Amino acid sequence: xxxxxxxxxxxxxxxxxxxxxxxxxxxxxxxxxxxxxxxxxxxxxxxxxxxxxxxxxxxxxxxxxxxxxxxxxxxxxxxxxxxxxxxxxxxxxxxxxxxxxxxxxxxxxxxxxxxxxxxxxxxxxxxxxxxxxxxxxxxxxxxxxxxxxxxxxxxxxxxxxxxxxxxxxxxxxxxxxxxxxxxxxxxxxxxxxxxxxxxxxxxxxxxxxxxxxxxxxxxxxxxxxxxxxxx
Numbered sequence: 392x393x394x395x396x397x398x399x400x401x402x403x404x405x406x407x408x409x410x411x412x413x414x415x416x417x418x419x420x421x422x423x424x425x426x427x428x429x430x431x432x433x434x435x436x437x438x439x440x441x442x443x444x445x446x447x448x449x450x451x452x453x454x455x456x457x458x459x460x461x462x463x464x465x466x467x468x469x470x471x472x473x474x475x476x477x478x479x480x481x482x483x484x485x486x487x488x489x490x491x492x493x494x495x496x497x498x499x500x501x502x503x504x505x506x507x508x509x510x511x512x513x514x515x516x517x518x519x520x521x522x523x524x525x526x527x528x529x530x531x532x533x534x535x536x537x538x539x540x541x542x543x544x545x546x547x548x549x550x551x552x553x554x555x556x557x558x559x560x561x562x563x564x565x566x567x568x569x570x571x572x573x574x575x576x577x578x579x580x581x582x583x584x585x586x587x588x589x590x591x592x593x594x595x596x597x598x599x600x601x602x603x604x605x606x607x608x609x610x611x612x613x614x615x616x617x618x619x620x621x622x
Contacts, residue, residue: 403431406443407517408466417442440488456609458512486543492552499558512558519564521546523581526574534571541567568593
């Protein structure tokens with residue numbers, strides 16, 4: 392699970408790939424958080440794949456200044472033998488489904504139409520897109536790569552849709568505990584967060600949080616790492 396805070400007043404999150412490993416179900420967890428004060432998490436539409444596909448809008452004087460899109464990136468996906476790098480088929484890291492991409496497109500267009508102008512956005516989910524594999528060290532805005540990029544083999548076109556719509560300026564993921572880099576790919580920032588806590592595997596010097604800061608008009612954003620040691 393990845394958690395995000397806005398001014399330490401509101402909380403929202405996306406599910407990771409391990410919440411499906413245990414009970415209660417994702418929908419049961421979602422129903423609890425939806426009732427919590429100052430928690431902006433929403434289960435999302437039943438006809439959109441996954442649990443927790445929703446949008447958080449920053450509003451000022453009835454105008455939407457920025458949007459944050461949350462996606463459930465699932466846990467495992469099924470691959471046919473014909474899929475690239477999967478000659479035997481079977482399961483591997485999951486991928487964003489078509490119904491989610493369609494929901495994203497509808498929502499971006501609906502928000503733009505409602506306010507009468509394009510609204511910039513960021514996207515948050517757990518498993519990195521295939522486009523993260525284009526990273527090279529000299530491209531790093533911040534951070535580094537210390538392990539393989541565990542993205543899905545199947546590219547279902549979410550990044551291409553982001554490019555087409557021109558709304559999303561940054562994508563933020565987790566999943567790979569020893570990667571914390573960010574780089575710009577085709578004018579979109581692709582970034583990892585930082586792992587927090589001693590569960591599962593980790594590097595001691597990569598514990599902490601990724602902070603996103605906006606300028607006064609919410610036109611541009613910067614990112615930085617805050618490191619912590621858990622003794």
